[in-house]
Each structure stands twice: as structure tokens, then as C-alpha cells.
Amino acid sequence: MDNSRKIAVKVLNEVFDKGEFSNKNLNIRLINSDLDSKDKALVTEIVYGTIKYRYTIDRIIDNFLKEGIKKLDTTILNILRISIYQMKYLDKIPDFAAVNEGVNLAKAMKSVGMSKLVNGVLRNYLRNKEERYCDDRDIVSNLCYDYSFPKWMVKTFITQYGEDTATKILEGLNKRPAVTVRVNSLKADFEEVFDLLEENEYSVSEGYICPEAIRIEKGRSIEKNPLFKDGLITVQDESAMLVAPSMDLEEGMTVLDLCSAPGGKTTHIAELLDNNGKVYAFDLQRSKLPLVEENAERLGATIVQCDKLNAEIFNEKLVDLGDRVLIDVPCSGLGIIRKKPEIKWNKSKNQLDALAQMQRRIMSNACKYVKQGGYLIYSTCTLNKDENEKNINWFLLNHSGFKVESLNFGKAENIIYNKDGSVTILPNDYMDGFFICKIKKL
Incomplete structure (x- = not known):
């Protein structure tokens, strides 16, 4: 019979060391296991919880190892991580049970010697469970420890939003998504x-x-x-549901969705058009287009036509074709961490800078596909202002004949109406972090 915690460790090995997506790897392993529904739920809880709180857990483990965690065997490190997660964040598992499971797992997956190391670290932690392993005098250190985010990300949010809003963002990104x-x-x-x-x-x-x-x-x-x-x-998340209504769609329109997969916004557009018009769904990877087509067929969105397109490369055939052009651009995904917690660990500040340049190339092409009087809709699932407001400012400075039109989704405590007319949606119990901007071609 499969061991639930052993499966959790194997998933974490793939996620942390090989950059695998947690949801895909976990789903495959659970489908191929003989675990009952209760044990599958436990594996899911442990995997996502450990990924979410990795920073804090690692600070704790590092404190009880003479040479720190960098030289520690990957499997042993992940056994320690899931054990600390259960003891610190889960009430339903007794501490002694978490220790015993961790020790037995280390013995089964590695060696008796490694099981003794695991036993020593976990019992030391239990004797010091109320300690805080951070610098209480430093706000960044405190936020990193309390919400378990890497320092560069916390610093970015504080710099861009201020301490209070940054704290709300960190709290929202740790919410359990429904x-x-x-x-x-x-x-x-x-x-x-x-x-x-x-x-x-x-x-x-x-x-x-x-x-x-x-x-x-x-x-x-x-x-x-x-x-x-x-x-x-x-x-579909409610943040993403706001994109299509922001386009002021009318029946008979031609709409281009340049980054359409998996098709949530594409099909929403077709629904709002009441299947009266044309929706061209493009994506860089042809392998993703069948998913768009399957979703459109299931939903009865008959006006959707799919094709491969590299949005970074200008396509003369699309010039002045769209009444509306949507670019839900590839982004850092800092707004959807509550659904994909590994984003905390597989993104870097350098990657964010490179993404902003790619997004600008897409904007420069997409604006040429909009008819006069039409709209270019720019959206991301990130909260990084360099990919959002800063890109909009750059676009307006470098492309004449366009202006931002203000969006209004009503009053909600997590919606920020920016000065330029764009909207930032902060993550909370109900919504992912998101950004939407409506740009009119004059």
C-alpha cells in the first residue's frame, strides 16, 4: 500500500529540484496510487502547505543543523519540511505522530543514520516550538517569516505598494482558494x-x-x-471573469485574443457576444490550442476560431482587424500564488525584468491590430507594477493616438482604481491578484 507522506516527499523533490508544477505532478501520483480519499486529501494538504510555508520551515530547520540546509540530502530535507509543516501548521496531527512518521520515512527512503538526524532536528524543534527564527527588528525579516515569502518578493511589494498594502497582499496570497x-x-x-x-x-x-x-x-x-x-x-477565478465585461462587447464584433489558452476569457467573450460575431483565439504553442477548442465546444461557443501565433512577431494580416484585441500577456504570476505556491520559489527579480520587455513587444504589435475607435485590453495575473502600470506608461509614451479609459467594477475593498484608469485587484478569500487596463485607439 502507498504511503501518503512518501508520495508527498516525492512530489516535493520534483517541484523544488526539477521545477515541476505541483498540481500536475501531484495529480499524476494520486491517480496512480491506491490511497483512499482521506489519504489523498492529506497528501494534497501536506504538499501545498509545505510549498506555501517553505521559507519559514527552512529557517527553522537551518537553525538546528550545524552546516545548514544547503548540503543536506534533498529527500531528507523534504522529509524534515513536511514534518515541520505538520507540527507548526496542522492541528489534526499530533506532534509525536509527525516525528515518528518522519523518522520512519527517513529510515525507509534513506538510512538509519539519516533517520537519527531527522529525529534530532524534529525533537529539538519541539523543545523550541515558540521561538521565532527571524530578526524582529526588521520589517522585511518579520514579513518573510510570518507569511513565508522570499525577501526579494517582500521588498518588491513594500517598495511598490507600501508596508500596509504589501502586508494585505502577502496575507491574501496565502489564502486557501475556493x-x-x-x-x-x-x-x-x-x-x-x-x-x-x-x-x-x-x-x-x-x-x-x-x-x-x-x-x-x-x-x-x-x-x-x-x-x-x-x-x-x-x-474560472472571479478576477479573470472581469476581463471580458471590461471590453464593452457588442454583438457582431470581431475580437482577437492573442494569448488565449486555455480559453477561459476567449469563451467568456463568445458568451457575451451571444455567438454573434467572430472570436480569433491565438496562442504561441499549437499544442495548447486543442484545449481552447475543447472548452469552446463544451460551452457551445461556436464563433471561436483557433490558430497559432507568436504575439511578439508582427502579423500584417491582422492589422486593423479587431474591434477589440485582448492581450492577457504571459507574466510572473505573482497574483495567483494562492493557487500556485511554487511561484514563490521558481521566480526571480531578473525574470520579472525580462518579462516586462516581452510584454512591451506584444503590446506594440497588438495595438496595430485594433480598429480606430476600438479597444486594446491589457491584463495580467501579477501584482508587479513593472509589468502593469509601468508598462502602460511606457506604451502611452511610445504610441500616439491611444488613451486609457477608466474601468469601474463597483466598490470592493480589494480593488484599487489607479490614477491612470487601470485597475489592480488584490488577492483575498475570493479573488486572485490581477491587473486590467482598457486602452482606446482614437
Whole structure:
């Protein structure tokens, strides 16, 4: 029989050492395991929790090793990480059980000698469980330890947003995300779907800000629900749901989505057009286009046409084609850490700088595809202002004949209406961090 904690360690080895995506690696291992649903839930909790709180956990472990964690065997380090996570952040697992499991795991996966090291570190931690392993005099050190983020990221948020908002961002990015679905207006109305979900024994509530959003609070996997299979709903975060409505869509329009996969915003556009118009869905990787096509077919979005496109390279055939052009550009993803916690550890400041340059190349091409009087919509799932407001400022300085038009999504404590008219959405219990800007071609 498979050991749940052993699977967790193997996933973490792949995520931290090889840059694997946690959700994909974990799903494959769980599908191929003989664990029951309770143990699968435990593995999921341990994996995501350990990734989320890695910084703090590593500071603790480092304190009890003479040579620190850098020279420690990867598997032993991850055994220590999951053990500390259980003892520090989980109430349902007794400390002695976490220690015993860790020791036995080290013995089974490595050696008796390594199991003794694990035993020593974990028992030392238990004797000093209330200690704080950070510099209490330094705000960055405190925030890094309390919310478990790398120092460069904390410094970036403080520099760009100030200490108070940065703290809200860190707190929001550590929230546990719920599943939110978008009601497909092509096939059903909100009340009908809401009632059907309850009949299917889901605990549901209305969305936080989007009128077509339903929050799934409790219930089995939504992808296995007949409402999903029949295309009445699709999974999408509420922040992403705000993009298509911001485009001021009208039936009969031609819309270009230059970075469309997996198709959430593309299909939303088709729904708001009521399948009356044209939606061209492009993506750099042809291998991703079948996913867009599958989603469009499931949802009945018949006006979607897919093709490969490198948005960084100018395409003369697209000039003045779009009434609306959407560029949901590749970004650092700092707004979706609550869903993909490994972003904390697989991104660097240098990568962010390179991304901003790529985004500018995409903007420079995309603006040429917009008809006069049409809109270019720029969106990201990051909170890095260099990829957001700074890019918009650069664009306006280097491209005449465009202006930002203000967006308004109503009042919500996590929505920042920027001076230039763009919108920043801070992460909270209900929404990912996001940025949206609507630019008119005069």
C-alpha cells in the first residue's frame, strides 16, 4: 500500500529540484496510487502547505543543523519540511505522530543514520516550538517569516505598494482558494444553475463581485459534475471573469485574443457576444490550442476560431482587424500564488525584468491590430507594477493616438482604481491578484 507522506516527499523533490508544477505532478501520483480519499486529501494538504510555508520551515530547520540546509540530502530535507509543516501548521496531527512518521520515512527512503538526524532536528524543534527564527527588528525579516515569502518578493511589494498594502497582499496570497465557476449564458441562466448545483449536493453561494460567478464551498470535483460536462458552467477565478465585461462587447464584433489558452476569457467573450460575431483565439504553442477548442465546444461557443501565433512577431494580416484585441500577456504570476505556491520559489527579480520587455513587444504589435475607435485590453495575473502600470506608461509614451479609459467594477475593498484608469485587484478569500487596463485607439 502507498504511503501518503512518501508520495508527498516525492512530489516535493520534483517541484523544488526539477521545477515541476505541483498540481500536475501531484495529480499524476494520486491517480496512480491506491490511497483512499482521506489519504489523498492529506497528501494534497501536506504538499501545498509545505510549498506555501517553505521559507519559514527552512529557517527553522537551518537553525538546528550545524552546516545548514544547503548540503543536506534533498529527500531528507523534504522529509524534515513536511514534518515541520505538520507540527507548526496542522492541528489534526499530533506532534509525536509527525516525528515518528518522519523518522520512519527517513529510515525507509534513506538510512538509519539519516533517520537519527531527522529525529534530532524534529525533537529539538519541539523543545523550541515558540521561538521565532527571524530578526524582529526588521520589517522585511518579520514579513518573510510570518507569511513565508522570499525577501526579494517582500521588498518588491513594500517598495511598490507600501508596508500596509504589501502586508494585505502577502496575507491574501496565502489564502486557501475556493472553486469558482462561471455560468454560461449561452446555455442557462444563473438561478437555474444555482438551483441545479444545490440539487447535486453542492454547497454554493453567490460570487463576490461578478454577477455570473458561483462559489463552490463544498462538494465533489466540479469537473465530474454533469453541469460542467454539458457546458452550463466552467471553472474560472472571479478576477479573470472581469476581463471580458471590461471590453464593452457588442454583438457582431470581431475580437482577437492573442494569448488565449486555455480559453477561459476567449469563451467568456463568445458568451457575451451571444455567438454573434467572430472570436480569433491565438496562442504561441499549437499544442495548447486543442484545449481552447475543447472548452469552446463544451460551452457551445461556436464563433471561436483557433490558430497559432507568436504575439511578439508582427502579423500584417491582422492589422486593423479587431474591434477589440485582448492581450492577457504571459507574466510572473505573482497574483495567483494562492493557487500556485511554487511561484514563490521558481521566480526571480531578473525574470520579472525580462518579462516586462516581452510584454512591451506584444503590446506594440497588438495595438496595430485594433480598429480606430476600438479597444486594446491589457491584463495580467501579477501584482508587479513593472509589468502593469509601468508598462502602460511606457506604451502611452511610445504610441500616439491611444488613451486609457477608466474601468469601474463597483466598490470592493480589494480593488484599487489607479490614477491612470487601470485597475489592480488584490488577492483575498475570493479573488486572485490581477491587473486590467482598457486602452482606446482614437
